[in-house]
Amino acid sequence: MTDDVALAAAGDVSAFERVYHAHLPRVHSLVRRMSGGRDTDELTQDVFVRVWQKLGSFRGDAAFSTWLHRLAVNVVIERFRSDTIRRQRLRDGDDIFETLPAPSRSRDLSMDFETALATLPDGAREVFVLHDVEGYKHREIATLLEISAGTSKAQLHRARMMLRRRLRPERP
Amino acid sequence: MTTDSFTDRLSEYLDGELSAPERAAVDAHLPQCAACRSTLADLRAVVAEAALLRNAPPARELWGGIAARIAPGRLPRAGVSPFRRAITSRLSFTLPQLAAAGIALMVLSGGLVWMARSGDPRADFQPISAQTELGPDTQMIAPANFADAHYDEAIADLERTLEAGRTKLEPETVRVLEENLRAIDRAIDQCRRALATDPANLYLNTHLADARQRKITLLRRATTLAMLGS
């Protein structure tokens, strides 16, 4: 794999295609979850184009997958930065707590986890994916999403509570 | 602390992010509160499920679209560097529309003048605003219609020039430029909509003029790039 990365950095498109295939499932899933399923395929392509463009600046001083991952997160965040509604959702406490109703009692089956994830409001979902799925710390998330660590913690808790309700509708 | 405030802290408790005294308070609370215990168990379950999520590749093939953007069929010009040619072409090129668009975008309104600086592209993103101090209640004349017409004409000219030259730009660059032009358009649109209900608003008028100037600047940059490619 390191050889392919080095070859790709030198301009070898076939080597880059192998790198692409190796990382595709993880990148596609990350993008899908963070964006709530919006433009997932296009964003995935954007990520790999950006990786190709930035490959020359990868110094090999950290794991390639960590570097690629970070780039993927940045691409998704940049895309949704222009959505003003999203900005407001990230502010802690001053907007409506839920934008979608919790499933009613007549729904007998709990929602599939991925589906439930997609129904979360943007800010909560992004923080949840970064923290609980991808393992970033609050301080890192704060930098990535340009929010405070406190907002990150609040959004995480909010996401978990909403997921809890959607997965187990009988809970209060 | 109330039960609600305990509930609010449960995620931090779970993640080990509470201070020692806060943690102790929750530790003491849990044995007495079935609701909190149940919530905590649910939160643990949510975190556990998140960790088990599997990654899956997309349903359709995406490599083609990526390959087209990183190694497009169009080959770079062999031989002469485009910049050698550009040095002479920049001097001899005359585009009256470009010059006109760059020079002035003036909006005259009741004693206030916004003027867009021309010339040095490095400095022209900051329109000079010569402001007389108006209080919020001062009656203001709405921007004259002719300024709108000038702006529209300048934009149209630049867009036509860019359209003619866009095949000379890389597809990725075109995409980035278009996305950013759209972002500026959205900002302009928001200003316009706000102005519809508040036409004499000083901030909105200045901000709209700024956004329009930005669009012109970006179009000029894009057009210059396209010209260099010829």
Added chain:
Amino acid sequence: MMRPGIAVLLYALAAAPVQAQERPSRAPQTDQTVPVSRGMRLAIENYAGEVIIHTWDKDALRVQARHPARTRINIRTGANVVNVSTNGPAGSVDYDITAPAWMPMKIEGQFNYVTIEGAQSDVSIETVRGDIVLKGGSGSITARTIEGEIQVEGARGTINLSSVNQGIRVTGASGDVAAETTNGSITFTRMDSKTVGAATINGNVSYEGTLADNGRYTFTTHNGDIVMTVPETANATFTVRTYNGEFGSSLPLKGPERSEIKRGRRAAYTLGTGSAEVEMESFGGAIRVRRAGAARTGR
């Protein structure tokens, strides 16, 4: 440390199939040193690749480059300029150049990643797709990119930065600074400058540093937030305008009720003697003034 080599954006050689692209070896194919004298400037044209420039105090210019075998590096010394460019099949060239610190430099190219360290004279960089990183320097700096990021650290001269699609970071600058982008945030840290202007559409602007007496600071965004982190002992007048956004401060400022700030009404808040002029405008975002040194946990 691994050096991956070429930052190829648009690499195809005219007639060669993909697999025939040569992998660059470790040693540079070109390594030439030419004497230069004060008053000369450096002009580099590189279509694509990486341009790294370091400085020294010799009156000489050393050009090392990694490139395909058939490409030739052209170093032409004129009366007051040294031109560095390429002949031969188009492809990507990575430069590693050492120039006198006194030498003004201009780098142009479409797909260039440029890094310059220690330039003491004027620097001008223009690229389309490529990041620009500048460290140190006391001359005036002009850096423009369309798709890349710009980072400038420790510069003492006038700085003019422009990107379109990405963000800009300026650290430890003491000269006048103007930065603009459309789709990125602009971040200033450890600043000690008298004049700073930053404008973006889709990003945040954040400023951390001193506010000089009689200084002028202007920050504008459409969608983003503006956050300033300044010492309590600063003297500044903060003029705030926002249409849909809000304003808050953790410093004791004198000024109108926050509810008055809406629909673009101009509101002025004073800290200390109010000497420095700070203007902050955001159409829809939050504008905040924070105390330097406060812990960044929560609000």
